[in-house]
Amino acid sequence: MRHLVSVLVQDNPGVLQRIAGLIARRGFNIESLAVGRTHQPGLSRISLVVSGDDAVLEQVEKQLNRLIEVIKVTDHAEPHVERELALVKVGIAGMEERLEVKDIAEAFRARIVDVARKSIIFELTGDSTKVNNFVEALRPYGLLEVMRTGAVGMSRGEQVLKVREKKAV
Amino acid sequence: MNGAAAILKALEMQGVDLIFGHPGGTIMPTYDALYDSPIRHVLVRHEQAGVHAATAYARASGRVGVCMATSGPGALNLVTGLQDALMDSTPVIALTGNVPQALIGTDAFQEADVVGITQPVTKHNIQVRNVNDIPRIIAEAFYIASTGRPGPVLIDFPKDVQQAEFTGTFDVEVDLPGYKPTFKGHPRQIERALEALQKAEKPILMVGGGAQNAAQEIMVFAEKSGIPVIPTLMGLGAFPGTHPQCLGMPGMHGSVAANRAIHHADTILAIGLRFDDRVTGKVSRFAPNAHTIIHVDIDPAEIGKLVKTAIPVVGDAKWVAAELAKGAKKLNISKWWGQLEDWKTKHPFAWKPKPHLQSQEVIQAFWEATRGKAIVTSGVGQHQMFAAQFYKFDAPRSWINSGGLGTMGVGLPFAIGAALARPGELVIDFDGDGSFQMTLQELATLKKLDLNVKIVILNNGFLGMVRQWQDLFHARRYSEVYLADSNPDFAKLAEAYGIKGITLTDKARLHETVKEVLAHPGPVLLEARVYHEEGVFPMIPSGGAAEDMIIENPRETVAGD
Numbered sequence: 001m002r003h004l005v006s007v008l009v010q011d012n013p014g015v016l017q018r019i020a021g022l023i024a025r026r027g028f029n030i031e032s033l034a035v036g037r038t039h040q041p042g043l044s045r046i047s048l049v050v051s052g053d054d055a056v057l058e059q060v061e062k063q064l065n066r067l068i069e070v071i072k073v074t075d076h077a078e079p080h081v082e083r084e085l086a087l088v089k090v091g092i093a094g095m096e097e098r099l100e101v102k103d104i105a106e107a108f109r110a111r112i113v114d115v116a117r118k119s120i121i122f123e124l125t126g127d128s129t130k131v132n133n134f135v136e137a138l139r140p141y142g143l144l145e146v147m148r149t150g151a152v153g154m155s156r157g158e159q160v161l162k163v164r165e166k167k168a169v
Numbered sequence: 170m171n172g173a174a175a176i177l178k179a180l181e182m183q184g185v186d187l188i189f190g191h192p193g194g195t196i197m198p199t200y201d202a203l204y205d206s207p208i209r210h211v212l213v214r215h216e217q218a219g220v221h222a223a224t225a226y227a228r229a230s231g232r233v234g235v236c237m238a239t240s241g242p243g244a245l246n247l248v249t250g251l252q253d254a255l256m257d258s259t260p261v262i263a264l265t266g267n268v269p270q271a272l273i274g275t276d277a278f279q280e281a282d283v284v285g286i287t288q289p290v291t292k293h294n295i296q297v298r299n300v301n302d303i304p305r306i307i308a309e310a311f312y313i314a315s316t317g318r319p320g321p322v323l324i325d326f327p328k329d330v331q332q333a334e335f336t337g338t339f340d341v342e343v344d345l346p347g348y349k350p351t352f353k354g355h356p357r358q359i360e361r362a363l364e365a366l367q368k369a370e371k372p373i374l375m376v377g378g379g380a381q382n383a384a385q386e387i388m389v390f391a392e393k394s395g396i397p398v399i400p401t402l403m404g405l406g407a408f409p410g411t412h413p414q415c416l417g418m419p420g421m422h423g424s425v426a427a428n429r430a431i432h433h434a435d436t437i438l439a440i441g442l443r444f445d446d447r448v449t450g451k452v453s454r455f456a457p458n459a460h461t462i463i464h465v466d467i468d469p470a471e472i473g474k475l476v477k478t479a480i481p482v483v484g485d486a487k488w489v490a491a492e493l494a495k496g497a498k499k500l501n502i503s504k505w506w507g508q509l510e511d512w513k514t515k516h517p518f519a520w521k522p523k524p525h526l527q528s529q530e531v532i533q534a535f536w537e538a539t540r541g542k543a544i545v546t547s548g549v550g551q552h553q554m555f556a557a558q559f560y561k562f563d564a565p566r567s568w569i570n571s572g573g574l575g576t577m578g579v580g581l582p583f584a585i586g587a588a589l590a591r592p593g594e595l596v597i598d599f600d601g602d603g604s605f606q607m608t609l610q611e612l613a614t615l616k617k618l619d620l621n622v623k624i625v626i627l628n629n630g631f632l633g634m635v636r637q638w639q640d641l642f643h644a645r646r647y648s649e650v651y652l653a654d655s656n657p658d659f660a661k662l663a664e665a666y667g668i669k670g671i672t673l674t675d676k677a678r679l680h681e682t683v684k685e686v687l688a689h690p691g692p693v694l695l696e697a698r699v700y701h702e703e704g705v706f707p708m709i710p711s712g713g714a715a716e717d718m719i720i721e722n723p724r725e726t727v728a729g730d
Binding site: 066 | 289346347468473
């Protein structure tokens with residue numbers, strides 16, 4: 001099963017290496033990893049997509065929690081928003097193809113961000129399935145490049161991932 | 170004050186009075202500051218020995234062990250010892266020098282990415298980039314190393330940080346938002362554990378290395394409840410080996426009683442252990458009748474990692490054991506005890522008498538002569554298992570070996586660290602001819618310190634444990650395990666370092682030799698030439714389960730001696 005996990009970390013040097021190393025070392029199957037700053041200085045947020053059963057997920061969370069710089073780990077089992085950004089460059093042979101791929105892009109609400117004589121770059125945001133479907137729809141036309149960011153996510157409603165005072169001794 | 174002096178001042182404030190280390194170019198400012206510091210420094214002859222000695226210092230004393238090395242090769246020599254400390258949850262602080270920050274990343278002389286390399290082998294590591302951060306980072310490192318599940322922490326100091334002028338404060342607070350270990354176990358879970366034990370017909374208590382600080386509380390709980398106790402290799406001494414409720418250690422070379430008890434138990438209370446594969450064997454066949462496993466551990470990640478836990482208790486072993494002791498009631502398990510006594514009586518750890526000297530009887534003789542009153546260290550191999558089987562450990566922190574990583578060569582540096590941690594106490598290192606030769610240069614350190622360490626090399630002329638596996642599982646094809654044709658004369662080797670050396674070959678002289686070793690003040694190396702093809706039994710073959718236990722040496726049972 002696929003899980004989206006959010007990790008709030010102190011953004012010290014090397015923290016990403018620590019997380020990536022741990023995931024690799026423990027043999028967890030990771031599909032994507034995305035990282036960026038938060039609105040709070042000193043804190044970054046990482047989104048991980050891992051696949052595995054509940055036991056695997058539990059170990060991923062527990063092992064991540066062991067890292068000193070990891071402040072909080074959440075598995076987004078609850079309703080959540082999930083997005084991925086993709087840039088897709090498609091090769092275009094002629095006018096007819098150009099119209100076709102534009103139709104496809106419109107159906108997916110993708111934006112054109114670059115047009116050249118023999119190629120177009122589309123920008124698409126959506127969950128991973130939508131991005132997959134978009135890429136597959138364009139595949140017959142000749143994909144030149146596909147760049148995806150990996151999924152990021154956030155719980156719906158009031159639930160937030162924040163620095164919580166853990167119960168001290 | 171420069172950064173180097175600030176490092177030593179901050180260490181002093183953490184109560185450090187001893188550092189094991191080896192100097193080199195990038196750590197020189199700190200060695201210079203050490204010249205004026207009250208902190209004692211022990212010069213080891215190889216950095217690996219320094220981290221091992223610090224590990225044993227921590228394990229024997231319950232305090233934090235500290236070691237120091239220079240950049241690059243010096244720091245890299247710590248890697249094995251750091252992983253060893255990590256696997257056996259030992260609080261160690263490693264201080265390393267590094268090239269000046271301006272040279273980092275340029276492939277400078279003696280440069281290595283020590284923080285990157287040691288990330289997987291430490292509980293935490295950090296490079297200090299601002300001289301004024303030194304006191305805070307050192308305070309945090311000690312807090313991380315010694316609390317929660319203890320472990321090694323490495324702090325890397327670029328040379329320019331050591332040389333820079335310190336203008337900061339030593340009045341620092343530890344504030345780690347991501348690190349707040351749980352100390353007190355959940356009261357409801359503890360209640361549930363006690364209820365489950367009350368209902369059990371065949372309960373057992375397993376205690377591991379994490380229970381070494383909880384020996385008193387475990388004793389109260391065990392005696393109040395009357396539960397059978399199984400200390401693991403790392404838990405030996407956390408419950409007295411000579412206590413009637415002790416079944417001996419479990420696992421690959423564990424006792425018949427312990428392994429059968431685990432196999433038949435319906436309820437297992439496990440305190441401070443991590444269900445290592447050397448304990449469980451094939452995990453899917455481990456404790457097949459145990460419907461209730463209660464796992465007490467301070468590290469939540471250990472719970473449910475390998476075995477399915479019915480009642481998890483996250484908390485400090487000492488605290489939880491005290492709570493369990495408070496609520497303990499006598500268990501009604503006389504029938505169970507009848508079975509256990511039967512296994513205990515029929516299958517004690519034993520060996521068959523032979524005309525040659527045997528490792529087991531040498532260890533037994535030392536146990537009898539010391540009445541168990543010694544700190545025992547060992548290398549890794551057959552001698553380690555024999556020591557675990559035949560030296561009865563009655564006191565916590567009296568058995569220091571490499572359980573998780575199985576690091577050959579730890580025996581002598583462990584003995585040095587333990588002797589310095591507990592001055593005045595006798596330390597015996599049971600070592601193998603193979604294991605000992607991995608760190609024998611530390612005889613120099615031992616000579617200089619003149620510690621009361623007795624090295625007992627059980628020389629069988631082989632890498633004995635590997636030879637045993639080749640014997641049992643590789644059709645006796647003894648590939649690259651023969652040492653006898655090129656071993657040194659160990660007694661002469663000791664004499665070369667100015668240490669008393671004795672060679673024992675004659676079985677009849679065993680007891681007088683043991684007396685001679687113990688009577689000599691200061692270090693002694695005894696080389697006991699033992700039977701060369703002995704095996705460690707019982708044995709559960711790797712990947713097997715309790716039912717697959719080989720109780721006696723099959724070679725001897727079939728072919729005789």
